[in-house]
Amino acid sequence: MKSILKIFRRRRDAGKSTGAKRRNSAPEGGRPQAAAARNMEVQKQDEENRTTATPGGGESREDAEGQLPEDARDLAGPKYLDKYLEGVRMCLVTAGLVTKVASFPGSDIVFDALASIVENVQTTRDNKETKDGLRRYLYALHDAIPKDNPSDWPEQSRSALDKFKSEIVDQLKTCTKFEGSRITGFIFAKLDKERLSALEKCISRTTNAFQIALAVEGVGADARIEQGVHVLNDKVNVQFDAQALREVVNQLPKLATYDSSRTRELIPCHPGTCDVILKEIKNWATAKMRPQVLWLCGRAGTGKSTIATTIATWADKEKHFLGSNYFFSRDVEGLSSCSHVIPTVAYHLSEHLSEHNPSFTEAVRSRLVAKNGHVLNQKIEEQFESLIAEPLRFTHVTGKPVKRTLLVIDGLDECDDQHRLKDTIGLLLRLLSPTNAHIRILLVSRPENYIEDSLSLENGLHPHVARLDVEDFVTTSDIKEYLRLELSKIGKADWPSKGDFNSLVESCGQLFVYASTVIHFIREETAIRNHRKSLQILLSVKSNTNHGAANAYKRLNELYLQILRTAVGESDEGVPEAMVQFRNVLGTIALSRIPLPVSSIAHLIGVEEEGIWTILEFLRSIIIVPSQARYRKEPPRFYHPSLREFLTDAKRCNDERFFIDVPYMEAYLFQRCVDIVIKGSTGIVAEDLIPVMRYVCQYWGHHLEKVQDETAQVMMKLGEFVQRHLLKWFRFARVLLDSCDPLFQCMEFAQKWVLKSNYGSELSENLGSMLRSSKVLDNGLRLWPVGTYDAARSKCGASITFTFLTLLSSGEIRSRR
Numbered sequence: 001m002k003s004i005l006k007i008f009r010r011r012r013d014a015g016k017s018t019g020a021k022r023r024n025s026a027p028e029g030g031r032p033q034a035a036a037a038r039n040m041e042v043q044k045q046d047e048e049n050r051t052t053a054t055p056g057g058g059e060s061r062e063d064a065e066g067q068l069p070e071d072a073r074d075l076a077g078p079k080y081l082d083k084y085l086e087g088v089r090m091c092l093v094t095a096g097l098v099t100k101v102a103s104f105p106g107s108d109i110v111f112d113a114l115a116s117i118v119e120n121v122q123t124t125r126d127n128k129e130t131k132d133g134l135r136r137y138l139y140a141l142h143d144a145i146p147k148d149n150p151s152d153w154p155e156q157s158r159s160a161l162d163k164f165k166s167e168i169v170d171q172l173k174t175c176t177k178f179e180g181s182r183i184t185g186f187i188f189a190k191l192d193k194e195r196l197s198a199l200e201k202c203i204s205r206t207t208n209a210f211q212i213a214l215a216v217e218g219v220g221a222d223a224r225i226e227q228g229v230h231v232l233n234d235k236v237n238v239q240f241d242a243q244a245l246r247e248v249v250n251q252l253p254k255l256a257t258y259d260s261s262r263t264r265e266l267i268p269c270h271p272g273t274c275d276v277i278l279k280e281i282k283n284w285a286t287a288k289m290r291p292q293v294l295w296l297c298g299r300a301g302t303g304k305s306t307i308a309t310t311i312a313t314w315a316d317k318e319k320h321f322l323g324s325n326y327f328f329s330r331d332v333e334g335l336s337s338c339s340h341v342i343p344t345v346a347y348h349l350s351e352h353l354s355e356h357n358p359s360f361t362e363a364v365r366s367r368l369v370a371k372n373g374h375v376l377n378q379k380i381e382e383q384f385e386s387l388i389a390e391p392l393r394f395t396h397v398t399g400k401p402v403k404r405t406l407l408v409i410d411g412l413d414e415c416d417d418q419h420r421l422k423d424t425i426g427l428l429l430r431l432l433s434p435t436n437a438h439i440r441i442l443l444v445s446r447p448e449n450y451i452e453d454s455l456s457l458e459n460g461l462h463p464h465v466a467r468l469d470v471e472d473f474v475t476t477s478d479i480k481e482y483l484r485l486e487l488s489k490i491g492k493a494d495w496p497s498k499g500d501f502n503s504l505v506e507s508c509g510q511l512f513v514y515a516s517t518v519i520h521f522i523r524e525e526t527a528i529r530n531h532r533k534s535l536q537i538l539l540s541v542k543s544n545t546n547h548g549a550a551n552a553y554k555r556l557n558e559l560y561l562q563i564l565r566t567a568v569g570e571s572d573e574g575v576p577e578a579m580v581q582f583r584n585v586l587g588t589i590a591l592s593r594i595p596l597p598v599s600s601i602a603h604l605i606g607v608e609e610e611g612i613w614t615i616l617e618f619l620r621s622i623i624i625v626p627s628q629a630r631y632r633k634e635p636p637r638f639y640h641p642s643l644r645e646f647l648t649d650a651k652r653c654n655d656e657r658f659f660i661d662v663p664y665m666e667a668y669l670f671q672r673c674v675d676i677v678i679k680g681s682t683g684i685v686a687e688d689l690i691p692v693m694r695y696v697c698q699y700w701g702h703h704l705e706k707v708q709d710e711t712a713q714v715m716m717k718l719g720e721f722v723q724r725h726l727l728k729w730f731r732f733a734r735v736l737l738d739s740c741d742p743l744f745q746c747m748e749f750a751q752k753w754v755l756k757s758n759y760g761s762e763l764s765e766n767l768g769s770m771l772r773s774s775k776v777l778d779n780g781l782r783l784w785p786v787g788t789y790d791a792a793r794s795k796c797g798a799s800i801t802f803t804f805l806t807l808l809s810s811g812e813i814r815s816r817r
Contacts, residue, residue, distance in 0.1 A: 171202040201243070244373075247369075247373065249347060252344045252347065253334045253340055255329075255335065257312075258316075259316075270485055270486075272485075274310070276473050278314075281294065281311055281468070282314065285315065285440050286319070290440075291463070291464045292439060292464045293428075293441045294442050294443070294467075295443050295444075295452075295455055295465060295467045295468070296444045297444070298446065298471055300513065300642040301642050302512060302513075304470055305410050305411060305444065306512065307444070309410075312408045322406055323352045323407050324348030324407045325410075326409045326410070327411055328409075329411060330416070331595050331637045336415060337415070339376075341424055342424070346364050346388050347368065350364040356402075357403070359394075360391045363395065364387055367386050380427065392436065396435050402438040406439075407428075407439065410445075412443060412451055413446040421451075426454060432464040443455075471510055474512070479505055479512070482515055482516075483504060483505060483518070484501075491531055495532070496535055503539055508552075509552035509555065511552045514552065516639070520620065520621035520622070521563060524620045537562065541562045560622065561654075564658050581615075582615055584607070584668070587660040587665040589601070589623070590647055590660060591703075594699075596695060597691070598613060598616070598632065598635075599692075603688075604669070604673075604676070622639055622643050624639055648662050663707055666706040667711065667713075673696035674717055674721045676696045677721070677729050680693045680696075681728040694736055698742045701748070702745075702749060704749060722770075726766070730743055730774060744774065747767055747770060747774075
């Protein structure tokens with residue numbers, strides 16, 4: 001672009017005319033300019049409609065530039081350009097693959113190869129729009145190129161054509177297959193993400209540059225055209241930046257916001273409930289001279305997330321000052337970690353301030369896309385400084401009005417790393433300054449000591465932090481109004497009776513989780529009970545405690561026990577095997593590191609899938625059960641975290657039939673993971689086993705870490721795995737997971753666990769040796785073909801099963817061993 005602008009200036013200053021060598025058609029119709037304008041419209045449409053391509057790759061990367069054989073790189077170099085193109089022509093003609101997307105001048109082989117590759121790329125759900133965009137560029141290019149012989153073109157136009165073809169050839173090399181110095185074909189199947197994206201960007205960039213060069217020759221050095229080049233240059237850069245930004249944003253958690261579509265939906269407060277506390281929070285968010293941070297805390301089930309959702313909705317829809325919101329969750333993958341909180345908040349702020357402070361928006365977005373989104377892999381301190389602190393500091397203008405901004409972060413106690421959470425809170429507190437007085441931060445959690453410590457100085461809470469306890473605001477009238485509204489949707493106007501209703505309200509105390517569980521249980525009709533029968537079962541729950549707020553959780557324990565006893569019935573009292581399966585199902589849902597669908601749970605614990613569905617059908621009041629017909633791949637989830645805490649606490653769950661002994665269950669899950677890993681890495685892997693294979697390969701070490709007693713059975717299982725199957729697992733899992741990092745973590749957990757035992761020095765040495773060797777070889781392992789396992793499976797057909805030994809014997813992997 002700079003070189004073209006220099007041409008404009010040189011011609012303008014010299015006052016020379018370029019009309020002598022101008023094409024006859026250019027002055028009459030201005031075709032190059034019109035084509036450039038059409039292409040600008042195409043790019044505008046692409047920018048609005050095209051999504052980031054994520055093809056399901058699988059081809060070898062050995063032909064990518066920088067990894068070609070020496071003779072192949074020479075062949076593709078400038079010195080042997082004609083020889084390379086002749087090889088391309090022969091290959092395409094022999095294979096009958098020349099695709100006439102458009103008739104290019106002289107049937108140039110560069111255009112033929114480019115069109116053939118674009119046309120023959122396998123269309124998938126993920127890459128269809130990207131491929132369509134490539135085809136639009138080709139059609140726009142066809143419109144822009146004059147149909148006369150290029151030898152008759154002006155010298156500068158011919159130079160532009162040569163430059164265009166040279167850049168295209170460089171990009172085509174990454175799609176070329178070589179055997180020695182001979183071209184054997186092109187990669188027409190699913191191109192991987194990097195090559196397809198690179199091809200698209202190259203065509204877009206070179207097409208625009210070529211069209212502009214033609215327009216320059218056609219209309220001369222007009223100042224308005226120079227300005228048009230600036231505009232086009234800016235649009236091209238914006239398009240590339242938008243594409244890069246989408247790729248980075250797609251790596252952020254997609255279900256973190258209040259309005260995201262979660263299985264356990266975030267819902268606002270019912271009308272007429274929690275009015276007092278909502279009014280208090282809204283006053284804090286809008287008033288001046290108030291602490292910048294409000295810590296809303298409350299015990300489990302008091303409605304904290306519901307209140308946070310209501311405030312986020314109000315700030316977004318009514319006040320339009322919601323800067324960011326992030327709702328942690330243990331049962332949503334990626335939302336129990338702090339690693340992407342800061343980038344997500346920064347991106348939300350860039351959207352929120354795009355009109356009021358565009359400089360901040362530009363700074364954040366440019367830093368997000370820099371070095372292919374490297375900031376996402378940095379420490380959270382570096383993320384905060386780069387994405388939030390510096391952009392705010394550099395774009396602050398004294399005296400300029402600033403826009404009120406509210407940040408809502410809920411569920412802090414559901415973050416799985418307390419130390420990193422404390423660091424994140426500390427970074428947010430660094431925003432407390434006079435220059436950021438317009439920012440308000442609402443933090444929501446249980447009243448955990450480590451969270452309070454993060455918000456405190458030596459003498460108590462930070463002076464810019466205020467605290468609200470939910471229990472101080474929730475009243476019996478709130479619970480009564482919620483029950484009245486929900487029961488009116490279920491029964492008749494005269495049901496339940498006034499006495500039954502008051503008894504139900506009294507049992508709930510201040511716990512919305514008790515009230516919502518009651519509603520779920522009553523709403524759930526079965527063959528043996530209707531709404532009225534369900535209400536009587538709930539009213540029969542007896543507690544030895546008074547109906548005070550302090551005893552609310554004891555009544556919640558009794559409620560959970562009653563629902564579980566109703567589910568198993570009296571007939572299962574003397575069937576230990578049935579109760580073991582019942583307990584294993586609940587234990588797996590409670591302790592799996594990521595939510596698993598029913599099919600994966602069945603494979604993991606070795607039971608029939610239909611047996612799990614039968615169990616879940618009787619627990620719909622406390623577990624979100626997906627539809628068997630429509631959502632079988634959705635995982636079941638607990639309605640509320642308090643159920644997991646109840647099941648794993650022997651003091652609260654005093655019926656041993658339902659109590660989940662965490663260390664024992666973790667030991668059981670570890671052994672099951674190892675058994676499945678051994679079977680999968682040395683035997684047949686069926687299609688429906690792939691999801692659970694990914695889980696066990698990634699998380700067996702996490703389960704081992706929580707085993708407290710070094711039992712001989714667990715040690716024997718670990719010893720067998722390390723001695724005979726560790727290397728097979730590593731090779732297998734590296735291809736399956738496309739990353740070594742989770743594998744390193746598993747081995748580190750295992751090594752630490754072995755070191756705690758009194759017998760395991762040899763195991764520890766073997767694990768340490770494997771860990772060190774694997775990290776040294778990690779860079780080499782990154783050259784393995786991405787997604788080979790899935791690619792081989794998809795090409796063999798969904799019904800085909802195969803072994804990992806087959807992959808090891810394939811040419812692609814063997815070349816890297």
